[in-house]
Amino acid sequence: MTKLIYIKFLIILFLGICQKSFSQEFYPTNISSIITDENLLDKQLAKLNKSYLFKKGFEFVNDSISVNKNTLEKITLSTTEKDNLIHLTINYLTFRNSLLNLKKRLQDPELNLTKINENLYEIKYEKYETKIEIIKNLEVKSKPFYLIKTTIIYEKPRDNRYIFPLKTIYPFQNTTWYFDLDYKISKSNSEENIIKIILKKDKSNYKIMFLDDINFIIIFNNVKNISEQINGKYYNNSNIVFSIDYEIRKGQNGMPNVQEINANYLKIIELNKLKNTKKYFEFFFNRTFQIEDDGNKISLETQVYNDEHNPIQYPTIKAQ
Known part of the structure; x- marks a missing residue:
């Protein structure tokens, strides 16, 4: 198994961590569907998957921002490249009010995650790293929100392979x-x-x-x-x-x-x-x-x- 294939497996495994009581529209296993590195403009590293987000009621603002006007939930993507490493940060602003099942899954021994503190978990593999940070006590228009911040760092592929191919699947969750x-x-x-x-x-x-x-x-x-x-x-x-x-x-x-x-x-x-x-x-x-x-x-x-x-x-x- 190549390092690239292995880290994609780790990312998918790591991102499978939510349950119904934290029923936001997007769960961590959906991250690979929310973003894509196909069909990019010059110098783009990744962008949001417009069609996938639309099926969940999120309106496309641009390649890096999508908003659900009914719930005020928001997805943003930021990308950087440094020393041949690509850094992707997906911020998901959600108003759901329970983190118990999320944290329980994060601490599942099978996921082999390192618990840095109550709100930060990560996994590392040489030049690859994935972490999830939970930021609480946010308020948008008098409603309580959480920010689920997912950061993925990986080595830039040397060929034209896609790390996050464009997916046209239906978002069945919830x-x-x-x-x-x-x-x-x-x-x-x-x-x-x-x-x-x-x-x-x-x-x-x-x-x-x-x-x-x-x-x-x-x-x-x-x-x-x-x-x-x-x-x-x-x-x-x-x-x-x-x-x-x-x-x-x-x-x-x-x-x-x-x-x-x-x-x-x-x-x-x-x-x-x-x-x-x-x-x-x-x-x-x-x-x-x-x-x-x-x-x-x-x-x-x-x-x-x-x-x-x-x-x-x-x-x-x-x-x-």
Whole structure:
């Protein structure tokens, strides 16, 4: 793994640190979508991603400033270059009022962050550095605000590679959708089935809530018409990846039980027998989907092949 690839991984890992109670419009994992170093003017080092910000109600002022006039929230970007190192500073001014979950995630041992003080955390790797600073007690038009200041320092690439390629993804964080599910044989290949999840605003029997930048829940009525909930994680990039959280269940010997996960491929008649059960939704929401944004609805689509029928068994351990 090259240093450049490794530091991009560290940045993404480091930036995944928020929960619903600090429900600002943009979470740290969204930073790589908010900015881009593609299609730059001469001497520009990076700029804000206008289309991505617009989908969250932020109006474009210029390449370095975007403002939400309804909430007064503001995103600014500043860039400098010194000694062949690029310094990016993304300031996010938000009025949300809780930092507890943010700090809890910052102190997660898996992130390997250094806690400088209660409001400053950082990670360093040779000529690469990322830090987040929380600045409190700000006031804008009599409303309390926080400033989340993210600084990324990295060595300027020697070729034309992009560190922050332009992304056209939909910002799912803090959104709620109803959805329909579709599973049918492909018209072009009888050995292939097409899976679709149609996200829409019109009410239906199934609902998904994207709680923040990584967590989602599904709400549905089971076969007894009792409301149930499924928790999971999602990763939103050029495609969207879903994974279901599984609870820890121990057997009599104290070891985790092994739970049979649905086969990757099922016949349509087999899947219909599972309808409105957790296994039914697990079949759909443990996959990677291509995204098609059609304005009022979003289509998620993938394919499965009928040679992927064997079920896989996993310990029933809840994802952390």
